[in-house]
Amino acid sequence: MLYIFKSRLLKGVVTRQIEPGLRGEVEAAGFQLRALITEKFGRSLHIREVDTGSCGACESEIIAANNPIYDIQRFGINFVASPRHADALLVTGPVSKNMLCALKKTYDAMPEPKFVITAGDCALDGGAFKNSYYVEGAVSKVLPVVLHIPGCPPSPLTIIQTLLAFFESGRPH
Amino acid sequence: MDSPEIVQGIKARFPGSVSVSEPYPEEVCLEVDSGAFKDICLTLHKKLRSPVMMLFAVDERECLKRFTIHAVFINAKKGQWFTVTTAVPRETPSFNALATAIHSAALFEREIREMFGIEPAGNPDIRRLNLHNEVWPEGNYPLRKDFTAVEAGNSAPEYKFDRVEGEGIFEVPVGPVHAGIIGPGHFRFSVAGEPIINLETRLGFTHRGVEKLFEGMPYADASGLAERVSGDSSFAHSLACVRAFEKIFGVSVPARATYLRSIFLELERMYNHINDIGGMAVDVGFSFPAAYASIVKEAILQLNEKLTGNRYLKTTVVTGGIRHDINEIKTKILLGCLDGIRHDFDEAVKILTSSISFMDRVDTTGVLRRKTAEDLGVLGLAGRASGIALDLRSYDTGPYKKAKFKMAVEQSGDVLARLNLRIAEFRESCRLIGFFIDDLPQAKECYTTAAPKAGSGIGYTEGWRGPVLYWIKTDAKGAIERCKVVDPSFHNWQGLSYAVLGNIIPDFPLCNKSFDLSYSGNDL
Ligand code: SF4
Numbered sequence: 137m138l139y140i141f142k143s144r145l146l147k148g149v150v151t152r153q154i155e156p157g158l159r160g161e162v163e164a165a166g167f168q169l170r171a172l173i174t175e176k177f178g179r180s181l182h183i184r185e186v187d188t189g190s191c192g193a194c195e196s197e198i199i200a201a202n203n204p205i206y207d208i209q210r211f212g213i214n215f216v217a218s219p220r221h222a223d224a225l226l227v228t229g230p231v232s233k234n235m236l237c238a239l240k241k242t243y244d245a246m247p248e249p250k251f252v253i254t255a256g257d258c259a260l261d262g263g264a265f266k267n268s269y270y271v272e273g274a275v276s277k278v279l280p281v282v283l284h285i286p287g288c289p290p291s292p293l294t295i296i297q298t299l300l301a302f303f304e305s306g307r308p309h
Numbered sequence: 310m311d312s313p314e315i316v317q318g319i320k321a322r323f324p325g326s327v328s329v330s331e332p333y334p335e336e337v338c339l340e341v342d343s344g345a346f347k348d349i350c351l352t353l354h355k356k357l358r359s360p361v362m363m364l365f366a367v368d369e370r371e372c373l374k375r376f377t378i379h380a381v382f383i384n385a386k387k388g389q390w391f392t393v394t395t396a397v398p399r400e401t402p403s404f405n406a407l408a409t410a411i412h413s414a415a416l417f418e419r420e421i422r423e424m425f426g427i428e429p430a431g432n433p434d435i436r437r438l439n440l441h442n443e444v445w446p447e448g449n450y451p452l453r454k455d456f457t458a459v460e461a462g463n464s465a466p467e468y469k470f471d472r473v474e475g476e477g478i479f480e481v482p483v484g485p486v487h488a489g490i491i492g493p494g495h496f497r498f499s500v501a502g503e504p505i506i507n508l509e510t511r512l513g514f515t516h517r518g519v520e521k522l523f524e525g526m527p528y529a530d531a532s533g534l535a536e537r538v539s540g541d542s543s544f545a546h547s548l549a550c551v552r553a554f555e556k557i558f559g560v561s562v563p564a565r566a567t568y569l570r571s572i573f574l575e576l577e578r579m580y581n582h583i584n585d586i587g588g589m590a591v592d593v594g595f596s597f598p599a600a601y602a603s604i605v606k607e608a609i610l611q612l613n614e615k616l617t618g619n620r621y622l623k624t625t626v627v628t629g630g631i632r633h634d635i636n637e638i639k640t641k642i643l644l645g646c647l648d649g650i651r652h653d654f655d656e657a658v659k660i661l662t663s664s665i666s667f668m669d670r671v672d673t674t675g676v677l678r679r680k681t682a683e684d685l686g687v688l689g690l691a692g693r694a695s696g697i698a699l700d701l702r703s704y705d706t707g708p709y710k711k712a713k714f715k716m717a718v719e720q721s722g723d724v725l726a727r728l729n730l731r732i733a734e735f736r737e738s739c740r741l742i743g744f745f746i747d748d749l750p751q752a753k754e755c756y757t758t759a760a761p762k763a764g765s766g767i768g769y770t771e772g773w774r775g776p777v778l779y780w781i782k783t784d785a786k787g788a789i790e791r792c793k794v795v796d797p798s799f800h801n802w803q804g805l806s807y808a809v810l811g812n813i814i815p816d817f818p819l820c821n822k823s824f825d826l827s828y829s830g831n832d833l
Contacts, residue, residue, distance in 0.1 A: 139659060140660055140664075143656075155611050158611075186486055187490075187493055187515070187828075188493075188515075189515040189517050189829070190492070190540070190829065191537045191539055191540035191543075191829045192492060192539060192541050192828070192829055193543065193621050195490050195491060195540075196540060196541060196621075197620075198490050199603075200603075200606075200607060203604065203606070203607050204600050204604055205603075205607050215490060217489070218488070230517060232514060232515055232516050232517055233441070233444045233445070233516075234441045234443075234485075234514045235485065235493060235515070236444070237444075238485050238486050238514070242486055264522075264533065265518070265519075265522065265537075268521065268522055269451050269456070269459070269521060270440075270451070270516055270517055270518040271517055271518070288537075288623075289540065289621070
């Protein structure tokens with residue numbers, strides 16, 4: 137503990153400019169996103185994430201969007217632990233047969249109004265797994281999806297920009 | 310004991326029922342009679358002190374009118390693989406289960422039963438792993454060649470969890486959907502008061518039929534699917550996959566490419582190790598070093614992108630080499646970034662380990678004893694944390710040997726051991742990358758073209774979790790006839806169930822993170 141205090145006092149705020157230019161792009165999209173979220177959702181948008189058979193890279197990128205570099209929370213987007221607290225469901229993966237029931241139950245547990253977003257090629261149409269005997273393929277066959285975030289996996293910047301474009305277009309109603 | 314001696318011993322003990330071949334210098338294949346299969350496997354298991362590394366079936370009914378079962382062991386002294394193969398008649402598909410004598414075979418046998426309908430005679434636990442009873446009717450075996458679609462009907466019996474009974478015992482079921490942004494799995498804790506008495510893990514929720522999708526795929530496309538087996542090990546999986554092809558086709562990879570591959574493999578290890586170190590901090594509610602760690606991870610992911618165009622090193626490796634060379638400028642970027650990364654890493658580790666309350670949480674938590682780990686066949690990082698000194702990188706005859714790779718091993722088997730191991734391995738990876746860059750051989754080409762042919766072989770690599778193994782059989786055009794994938798998670802999930810015993814449920818996330826096993830790599 138002492139070490140933390142000492143090093144913080146001596147070094148002040150640590151900033152990491154990992155990729156010059158990236159910060160500008162993230163913030164340009166992010167602060168517009170924040171304005172729209174404040175307008176549409178009162179203050180913040182709460183998202184519950186469900187993995188229906190993803191390889192894990194999509195999750196890794198969604199987590200990365202929450203790291204201090206992108207810090208999606210400052211734009212008003214929070215990832216929550218329970219579907220009961222969520223406005224939106226973010227689904228990854230090609231819907232393995234084993235996850236179908238859990239996916240539907242999670243959606244049913246969310247309060248209205250609610251909407252569904254998918255992330256990653258798998259969730260769009262099954263991606264690399266679309267010809268498998270054990271996947272349902274597109275999430276949109278199971279739930280009403282209003283937005284897809286493309287990529288395999290989508291980068292944190294893509295996640296932020298795609299959300300912005302979506303809200304800019306006036307949706308969800 | 311040396312490999313030739315062992316083979317001689319087996320031949321003498323089972324005269325007439327073994328035929329030996331050595332298709333590659335590092336692989337010994339024993340074709341044995343079905344009656345001797347179990348005993349020979351047991352001999353190898355004991356002599357080599359090796360768990361069952363792989364155990365799988367192949368459907369050869371069409372041309373040879375039989376199934377075959379393959380059991381793979383490793384000679385940890387030499388880095389040599391032993392494959393024991395036996396035929397199983399197609400009319401009465403059944404073989405002598407190894408599980409009663411070798412515990413590490415148990416899960417593989419359950420998998421063979423559900424995927425092929427081959428009975429492991431004598432295995433007391435034949436519940437299905439991936440094809441859940443709730444959604445998949447009995448009698449449909451997807452990895453049989455003649456499988457086309459599911460025949461609905463005779464629904465499967467209910468899945469039975471192990472039960473602990475007695476006064477004051479209650480069950481806590483968790484999942485498949487968890488509170489965090491992670492994969493799905495079901496955990497059922499039996500507790501009496503605080504301590505966990507039994508943990509039963511039911512996985513398979515991310516089963517996507519990967520092995521079936523591999524079948525019929527041209528070799529050039531296979532690494533693309535391998536990358537998607539477990540996203541945090543994209544590089545290790547694609548590398549193991551192409552190395553199987555290289556072995557079968559007899560391709561020699563240019564030295565420069567083997568160096569570059571090693572660099573990427575270490576980068577993958579680094580971003581995952583720091584991710585887990587941060588994850589352990591999160592799981593005890595210590596968010597400051599966790600934020601620091603996530604910055605380091607992000608820096609490595611961005612470095613990956615600069616070097617290969619992909620944050621997760623996808624589409625980097627091809628059969629015969631590496632898709633894109635890295636030029637002078639990129640090596641400079643790499644070295645520059647590495648300095649910053651190492652500095653931030655040291656800072657994050659220092660913050661973490663100088664906190665007494667954090668160290669108190671990880672010390673002696675979630676102990677996996679060496680004997681248990683050996684019996685279960687726990688491998689890789691989790692195995693090394695419990696004193697099992699096996700790291701496939703130490704058998705490398707190329708860059709790792711030249712760099713004098715040093716394997717890290719811990720003895721205590723607790724969360725702290727797994728944490729310390731990650732710290733040590735991260736630093737070793739930094740050192741290795743520095744060496745590889747200094748020693749990088751010059752070459753114009755970074756890959757050799759492959760001439761496909763029929764054959765079979767094991768491709769392997771030491772991913773950050775442990776050995777990633779691909780057994781591949783190709784036809785004359787190089788298309789896949791059968792591909793068996795084993796991610797170390799498949800061995801190690803059982804280790805977690807034993808490590809948490811006697812701990813309290815609030816420590817489960819911490820124990821879980823210290824293993825950080827893959828759901829998708831396990832479920833395939
Ligand atoms: S879209 Fe790509 S990264 Fe995402 S889960 Fe599917 S395979 Fe993995």
